[in-house]
Amino acid sequence: MKFSVQNDALQKGISIVEKAVSGRTSLPILENIFLELREGQLKLRGNDLEIGIENSFPIESDSVEGSVLVKAKTFSNIISKLPQGKLDLSVDENNKVVIKGTNVDFDIHGTATKEYPVFPTIDSGSKFQLKVGELCDLIKHTIFSVSFDETKQFLNGILIENKDGHINFVATDGYRLALKKQPFSLSEPFSVIAPFKAINELNKIIQSLDPEREVEVTVSKTQIAFKMKDFLLVSRVIQGQFPDYGQVIPSETNIVFSVPRKPLLDACERASIIASASNNVVRLRFENEALTLEANAKELGDFKESCDISRIMGEGTLEIAFNVRLLLDVIKTLTTDDIKMSFNNELSPGKVQSISDESFTYIIMPIRTNTYQQAEKKEEVQSTASVNG
Amino acid sequence: MKFSVQNDALQKGISIVEKAVSGRTSLPILENIFLELREGQLKLRGNDLEIGIENSFPIESDSVEGSVLVKAKTFSNIISKLPQGKLDLSVDENNKVVIKGTNVDFDIHGTATKEYPVFPTIDSGSKFQLKVGELCDLIKHTIFSVSFDETKQFLNGILIENKDGHINFVATDGYRLALKKQPFSLSEPFSVIAPFKAINELNKIIQSLDPEREVEVTVSKTQIAFKMKDFLLVSRVIQGQFPDYGQVIPSETNIVFSVPRKPLLDACERASIIASASNNVVRLRFENEALTLEANAKELGDFKESCDISRIMGEGTLEIAFNVRLLLDVIKTLTTDDIKMSFNNELSPGKVQSISDESFTYIIMPIRTNTYQQAEKKEEVQSTASVNG
Numbered sequence: 058m059k060f061s062v063q064n065d066a067l068q069k070g071i072s073i074v075e076k077a078v079s080g081r082t083s084l085p086i087l088e089n090i091f092l093e094l095r096e097g098q099l100k101l102r103g104n105d106l107e108i109g110i111e112n113s114f115p116i117e118s119d120s121v122e123g124s125v126l127v128k129a130k131t132f133s134n135i136i137s138k139l140p141q142g143k144l145d146l147s148v149d150e151n152n153k154v155v156i157k158g159t160n161v162d163f164d165i166h167g168t169a170t171k172e173y174p175v176f177p178t179i180d181s182g183s184k185f186q187l188k189v190g191e192l193c194d195l196i197k198h199t200i201f202s203v204s205f206d207e208t209k210q211f212l213n214g215i216l217i218e219n220k221d222g223h224i225n226f227v228a229t230d231g232y233r234l235a236l237k238k239q240p241f242s243l244s245e246p247f248s249v250i251a252p253f254k255a256i257n258e259l260n261k262i263i264q265s266l267d268p269e270r271e272v273e274v275t276v277s278k279t280q281i282a283f284k285m286k287d288f289l290l291v292s293r294v295i296q297g298q299f300p301d302y303g304q305v306i307p308s309e310t311n312i313v314f315s316v317p318r319k320p321l322l323d324a325c326e327r328a329s330i331i332a333s334a335s336n337n338v339v340r341l342r343f344e345n346e347a348l349t350l351e352a353n354a355k356e357l358g359d360f361k362e363s364c365d366i367s368r369i370m371g372e373g374t375l376e377i378a379f380n381v382r383l384l385l386d387v388i389k390t391l392t393t394d395d396i397k398m399s400f401n402n403e404l405s406p407g408k409v410q411s412i413s414d415e416s417f418t419y420i421i422m423p424i425r426t427n428t429y430q431q432a433e434k435k436e437e438v439q440s441t442a443s444v445n446g
Numbered sequence: 447m448k449f450s451v452q453n454d455a456l457q458k459g460i461s462i463v464e465k466a467v468s469g470r471t472s473l474p475i476l477e478n479i480f481l482e483l484r485e486g487q488l489k490l491r492g493n494d495l496e497i498g499i500e501n502s503f504p505i506e507s508d509s510v511e512g513s514v515l516v517k518a519k520t521f522s523n524i525i526s527k528l529p530q531g532k533l534d535l536s537v538d539e540n541n542k543v544v545i546k547g548t549n550v551d552f553d554i555h556g557t558a559t560k561e562y563p564v565f566p567t568i569d570s571g572s573k574f575q576l577k578v579g580e581l582c583d584l585i586k587h588t589i590f591s592v593s594f595d596e597t598k599q600f601l602n603g604i605l606i607e608n609k610d611g612h613i614n615f616v617a618t619d620g621y622r623l624a625l626k627k628q629p630f631s632l633s634e635p636f637s638v639i640a641p642f643k644a645i646n647e648l649n650k651i652i653q654s655l656d657p658e659r660e661v662e663v664t665v666s667k668t669q670i671a672f673k674m675k676d677f678l679l680v681s682r683v684i685q686g687q688f689p690d691y692g693q694v695i696p697s698e699t700n701i702v703f704s705v706p707r708k709p710l711l712d713a714c715e716r717a718s719i720i721a722s723a724s725n726n727v728v729r730l731r732f733e734n735e736a737l738t739l740e741a742n743a744k745e746l747g748d749f750k751e752s753c754d755i756s757r758i759m760g761e762g763t764l765e766i767a768f769n770v771r772l773l774l775d776v777i778k779t780l781t782t783d784d785i786k787m788s789f790n791n792e793l794s795p796g797k798v799q800s801i802s803d804e805s806f807t808y809i810i811m812p813i814r815t816n817t818y819q820q821a822e823k824k825e826e827v828q829s830t831a832s833v834n835g
Contacts, residue, residue, distance in 0.1 A: 128746070131719065131746055131747075134719045135716070135719055138712070138715050138716045138719065139716065140712070153747075154747075160751055160752050160753065161713075161716060161749075161750070161751040162748075162749070162750045162751065163716075163719075163720070163747065163748070163749050164747045164748040164749075165720075165746055165747030165748075166745070166746065166747050323527070323529070324550075326527050327524070327527045327528065327550060327552075330520060330523045330524055330527065330552075331552070331554075356555070357517070357520055357554055357555065358520075358542075358543075358552065358553045358554030358555050359551075359552070359553040359554075360550075360551070360552050360553075361550070361551045362549055362550040362551065363549050364549065
């Protein structure tokens with residue numbers, strides 16, 4: 058193999074595929090990046106047996122085809138520290154990789170590609186297009202609710218389903234649930250759980266791209282693939298039954314408030330200083346025109362703050378307690394000036410949405426605590442319900 | 447105690463004194479910040495029994511004097527998350543600290559100050575002035591050479607001495623030595639070893655200040671203090687005998703080159719990718735107009751790079767090996783376009799300086815290795831000499 062390449066193109070390719078290269082693995086061959094030059098295209102691949110990522114770009118003529126494996130860490134380090142401009146790469150019959158820049162010469166040990174695992178392919182399945190911007194939006198609104206509880210693998214990813222004319226992304230950890238919908242015209246129904254890692258790496262890669270670019274998504278029973286002109290990510294999907302989340306979302310709520318986002322964000326961040334020492338409990342008291350937040354911790358002290366709100370529906374005062382971290386997660390995700398918070402009572406799940414946008418729904422379980430003092434004394438705080446049972 | 451204060455002034459004071467607050471300590475009282483309001487001045491203090499830092503600033507009238515201890519982490523967290531502008535603080539007879547901003551109210555538990563260790567004071571000793579800029583320069587050129595070897599406590603700081611009409615800062619870890627001199631007119635001689643932590647925290651605090659501001663330094667047998675109008679840092683000094691570093695600095699060198707800084711920095715950073723897998727050894731070959739760097743590692747491969755240099759003195763070719771990390775440290779510290787590198791032979795210490803500035807001297811021990819291959823096979827690399835014996 059022999060070719061010349063612009064440093065920046067190679068660096069970009071490496072940075073994409075190395076997201077699928079294992080740092081620590083029992084299979085050292087997975088610590089490599091796969092390089093292949095065929096028909097004028099340089100293909101780079103990373104593969105950790107769970108996800109595979111491929112990036113390719115054209116190479117000018119005067120090149121010699123071939124393939125090799127190189128240690129991802131060393132290769133990435135070398136290319137990033139070489140000056141911008143043209144680099145000459147060649148691989149000899151002993152898999153020695155020679156990388157040349159002006160006055161610089163690296164000769165590094167490569168490995169033959171024959172032992173490298175086959176890159177996963179999806180032959181059949183539902184196929185559809187999403188724009189980069191749409192995909193980012195679906196991911197952003199749900200990924201923070203994924204569970205990392207290894208005993209509940211079916212919650213360690215995002216449910217992606219085609220249902221009732223929408224593509225839905227859903228994630229839950231049993232204490233909160235995030236659902237983002239988008240109108241969708243594919244007729245075949247599908248429903249898969251895409252692992253956190255695949256979606257998270259995809260998100261990092263596409264975030265800087267033009268939001269209008271098209272991504273071709275293919276969903277099969279065992280795999281999901283995201284494909285663009287120069288990019289392919291294939292991941293296994295999680296086998297298991299995602300909870301029937303529809304049951305958790307209250308069909309009706311009778312107490313609804315409009316709450317300004319920034320003051321609520323600031324108040325929750327301050328509350329979390331104290332709440333962090335008492336199971337993250339923050340108590341909210343909604344009155345007609347004011348929301349008061351309180352947090353108390355035996356070792357630290359007390360916090361109290363109020364902000365102006367407006368009532369959209371219902372009457373009376375509502376006192377309800379939440380895990381402040383679960384509240385902060387959704388407040389940070391929303392970008393509108395005002396947030397709609399809907400309730401039935403202090404023991405039922407609360408619903409958080411943007412004002413005038415029902416495509417996103419966040420359900421948060423209240424914490425059962427009559428008073429802070431009691432919760433503190435018992436040193437235990439319980440969620441009143443759970444999304445998955 | 448009761449006072450009003452601007453958030454930014456209090457935040458700045460906390461950020462300074464918390465550098466002397468222990469994160470983990472067997473004495474929980476040291477996790478606090480000491481606050482005292484006396485004669486219109488609010489004093490903040492941190493103290494970890496090794497260093498003490500004090501910051502003070504005036505408080506408007508209508509205040510009530512007093513003192514209290516507050517948990518540094520909680521207090522810092524609260525103040526940094528409260529909105530900018532005026533805050534009202536008060537402390538009651540039970541040491542409850544009430545912090546009020548618009549619509550916000552924190553009541554946190556404080557502690558009486560009577561158990562807090564006495565702040566260290568220096569009554570006697572040599573006293574002199576340095577400008578902030580001068581002090582930063584003395585620290586920057588030496589602090590990276592301090593040893594962290596706990597069995598050699600006398601190397602765990604910077605030697606500060608008054609000698610031959612100069613104030614000298616000296617640091618060494620046995621493999622390299624950094625000396626920065628500055629003309630000085632104090633007649634009394636002194637010589638102390640200031641601990642790394644004290645100098646490091648001082649450096650962080652003064653770096654953003656006006657370089658023309660004066661710092662009053664007091665040196666006694668047991669302590670060193672750095673004082674400004676609103677700031678005081680007092681530290682114990684390290685007891686022990688600093689090595690006679692004068693012996694290590696070659697009085698004459700007969701082979702001298704001028705080397706361009708940026709190309710040498712880039713080449714060393716690239717060399718370190720390979721060298722990191724072989725005891726950090728980089729071999730330099732100086733010829734009349736070219737310097738060639740090589741690094742080799744059995745597992746990774748080989749590196750070779752050359753750059754243009756010019757000879758200032760001597761003749762013939764010199765091949766010498768160094769730890770590339772010790773070379774990188776000094777190249778990153780120097781800021782001039784060209785670096786002067788002086789040698790006697792491949793087994794004697796090398797000297798690195800800025801061209802046309804002899805106030806800074808860096809001595810670096812060569813590594814004895816006939817060829818890389820031999821060094822690699824032996825899996826051992828030895829420094830030819832040591833600064834401290």
